[in-house]
Amino acid sequence: MWSVIESRVDESDTRLWLHMKHSAGRRKFILSPDTDVYHIGLPLVSAGDSVIIQLSKPSDKDLKLINLNILIDLLKRDPDLVHIHDSHIPRVLQTLFVCTGCDYISFFSGIGKAFFYKVFFQYAKFIAADLSGPFVEVISHTNLLEQAKASQFPFIRLVGCAYFKKHANAFLGETPSSLMNSIEPSTAIEERHKKWLDLIRQTIWDRISTENESIPSFDALHYHWLRSCWVLHMWQQAECNEMMLASLNGNGWIVGHQSIEILWDTAENIQSVRQNVKLLMNGCGCKSGCRTGRCGCKKKFQTLWCWMSLYQLPKHTRYCTPRRR
Numbered sequence: 365m366w367s368v369i370e371s372r373v374d375e376s377d378t379r380l381w382l383h384m385k386h387s388a389g390r391r392k393f394i395l396s397p398d399t400d401v402y403h404i405g406l407p408l409v410s411a412g413d414s415v416i417i418q419l420s421k422p423s424d425k426d427l428k429l430i431n432l433n434i435l436i437d438l439l440k441r442d443p444d445l446v447h448i449h450d451s452h453i454p455r456v457l458q459t460l461f462v463c464t465g466c467d468y469i470s471f472f473s474g475i476g477k478a479f480f481y482k483v484f485f486q487y488a489k490f491i492a493a494d495l496s497g498p499f500v501e502v503i504s505h506t507n508l509l510e511q512a513k514a515s516q517f518p519f520i521r522l523v524g525c526a527y528f529k530k531h532a533n534a535f536l537g538e539t540p541s542s543l544m545n546s547i548e549p550s551t552a553i554e555e556r557h558k559k560w561l562d563l564i565r566q567t568i569w570d571r572i573s574t575e576n577e578s579i580p581s582f583d584a585l586h587y588h589w590l591r592s593c594w595v596l597h598m599w600q601q602a603e604c605n606e607m608m609l610a611s612l613n614g615n616g617w618i619v620g621h622q623s624i625e626i627l628w629d630t631a632e633n634i635q636s637v638r639q640n641v642k643l644l645m646n647g648c649g650c651k652s653g654c655r656t657g658r659c660g661c662k663k664k665f666q667t668l669w670c671w672m673s674l675y676q677l678p679k680h681t682r683y684c685t686p687r688r689r
Contacts (some may be wrong), residue, residue: 409433455498455501456499475530509590543560547563575641591617597610
């Protein structure tokens with residue numbers, strides 16, 4: 365018995381599912397307040413078993429239990445998910461949990477996990493139009509990068525829909541799908557999603573006060589998705605005695621001599637953000653009020669215009685704000 369559950373995996377959240385696999389009982393009980401645990405097990409639960417997880421701590425007054433079999437059955441019956449094949453729903457929910465923030469993956473500033481779930485259920489048909497990769501299958505460590513690139517677009521649509529929903533008043537008469545349809549259909553799929561994100565970013569730009577509230581760039585979301593796929597690949601091996609993991613390098617991280625750094629975005633995008641913040645903090649310094657073709661900030665920052673030209677503020681008011689073209 366001990367040989368089949370022997371493992372060199374140190375992560376207890378995944379290791380306990382190896383024990384569950386070889387448990388002789390049909391009714392299994394897990395005590396863990398960590399929500400990562402039952403999301404790891406969503407695609408692993410057998411129809412013949414009954415897996416119950418206690419989410420509350422022993423010291424808590426209220427007892428919180430979740431039956432994974434009942435949860436999966438209810439999800440398969442949910443009318444909002446009718447466009448997703450029943451066999452894919454556990455992996456889809458697991459992927460949704462990871463990419464919106466978990467123990468290994470960063471969260472989105474100002475948008476909670478519950479909000480992402482609400483958005484996904486509301487726009488499930490649009491978001492889940494072309495599921496592939498970790499959404500529907502076990503991914504391989506040998507071609508993780510290729511599978512991640514091919515399957516990133518539902519995630520891109522999820523994030524775009526979340527920012528659309530958060531600033532819904534700015535999109536009068538529009539829906540995420542109608543915005544996508546406004547882009548030339550013959551455009552390559554990656555370029556089409558980039559333009560779709562740009563439309564959302566430009567529309568909400570006047571409604572945000574800091575860069576943290578802006579929708580991340582396509583490149584930043586791509587790196588975030590690579591890290592999510594790496595974690596999903598690890599979780600998918602929870603029932604294995606040994607794991608075969610892909611390299612961190614090239615999958616959203618940079619491994620140095622004595623450190624591991626997160627690759628947040630491209631150097632070009634980071635520099636652009638820094639320039640925008642500097643302009644917002646210090647002003648442009650244009651005495652003409654950015655009304656002439658000689659305006660320095662107008663030449664350097666093609667998408668930035670002064671408040672002075674927008675609201676006809678006095679010339680001594682030197683603060684600028686980004687404004688869409």
